[in-house]
Amino acid sequence: MLKKLLLSGLFAMITLGFFIGFVSYQKEIREALSQPIDTASLEEEPPLVEKPSEKKTLVPRIIGLSEEDARKLLEEAGLQPSSVTEHTDQVEKDFVFYQRPMEGTEMFEGQEVIYTVSAGPFGQADSEEDDKEILMPSLLGKTQREGETILKEMGLQVRVRKSYSEDVAIGIIMKQEPAMTTKLQPSEEVTLWVSLGAKPEETKHQVPRVVGKTRSEAESILKNAGYEVSVTEKEDADGNIGKVLSQSPAGGSEVPEKGRVQIVIGKKKTAVVPETPSENSGEEDPDSGDALDPPVETPVAPPSGDELEEPVETGN
Incomplete structure (x- = not known):
């Protein structure tokens, strides 16, 4: 009985605490809503991004210029030059072959113009000290023909191996040795692994x-x-x-x-013909060895002393 009373009292205290907290929360909300809203702060405009300059200029054409000339021309136009390099065998090394924004675009002075400078063909050395070295390009994902063409133009020897692959399409390079950016000497051999596609099921x-x-x-x-x-x-x-x-x-x-x-x-089956005896089989062959042998004489014992010789009859 005492235990039930204690539990009932505890439950009543918890319920009362929740009720008091709820009433206090509602009071705070009413007080906050009753305060006037400062509309002036809401009407303030967000700060404008400061422009590099209010003066506008046109982007000059720099494609085909050397990197040095392109940078100089952009600076003269009041623009900020920013360059990146990329390997290509279509444009001479250190010359610009792409720009953004393009020629004739109106920009504020101080804004940035990005342009791409040729680093020469794949694998070409980046400094005079490395002129004799070739940097191995990445050929993964290219076709066998593309990979062989690139390597031969770089003066490298090519060896091709083929194997089945469930993930790489037929004719596509899936592995190379050595790896990309490895420094090579001219005429060194590069091995390419080309996919034969998925292995066909063995037919019987x-x-x-x-x-x-x-x-x-x-x-x-x-x-x-x-x-x-x-x-x-x-x-x-x-x-x-x-x-x-x-x-x-x-x-x-x-x-x-x-x-x-x-x-x-x-x-x-081949018939077996028996041998027939010859007509003279019963006679001695004069040509045989037996005909030449002399007759054998049988020795006769001489008469003993008890025997008498028969008298020889004469004509008397």
């Missing part, structure tokens, strides 16, 4: 099946499909004479490129 070609077909049919099918044909022959049964016994690559297999297909054609 299915080899036609020609096993069992005649030679002419097989050659016609394979050649019409874009393959070269190589033929060999192999002896086989009569039923397969003139037909394809096997092929390589096998029919139905997939190959990345259409090349040569080897086919084996069945041919008739």
Whole structure:
């Protein structure tokens, strides 16, 4: 019970505090609105930007002049010269080829005229001390032809490498070596990496099946499909004479490129002719070695002492 009373009292105090604060805030707003507005301060104009001069002048033409002459002419007209440099092979070095504002524009004296001065072709040295050195330009984003032309005009050797890229369009330079602003000597080699575009998906070609077909049919099918044909022959049964016994690559297999297909054609077996015996096979050949051998005599044992010789009959 005591806890509930404490919570109720705390809530009442918080509510009372908010109410008192709100009343005070409303009172301050009413007092602020009741004060008169100083209209004089509102009617004051913002301060004007001070012009360099109230006197006007016309911008002279400085395109085609040397930087020194262009600066001198602008100062004589009461204008403030401001120059930037840019490499170009169209305008001689240290001569103006662009100005802003253009010739004949009316300006206040003291205002700025910006003009662009040629720094010579890409890579040309900026001082006499560096006359023999060439500054490597940035060729990224240019076509291969543009890059090669620029480098050859600078007296550099060019080497081109090509590779696939998902991000760079075909024929565009995506990498160079050395990097931009590298100092080079004449005839040094520069390598450009040129995009071949996105890498194409690898295609597969299915080899036609020609096993069992005649030679002419097989050659016609394979050649019409874009393959070269190589033929060999192999002896086989009569039923397969003139037909394809096997092929390589096998029919139905997939190959990345259409090349040569080897086919084996069945041919008739060569008949084996048995040797016939000659008519004189039973007789001795007088020319053979056996005819020249002397007859072999069989030795006979002499009579023993117990044996009597038969008397030889005579004519008596």
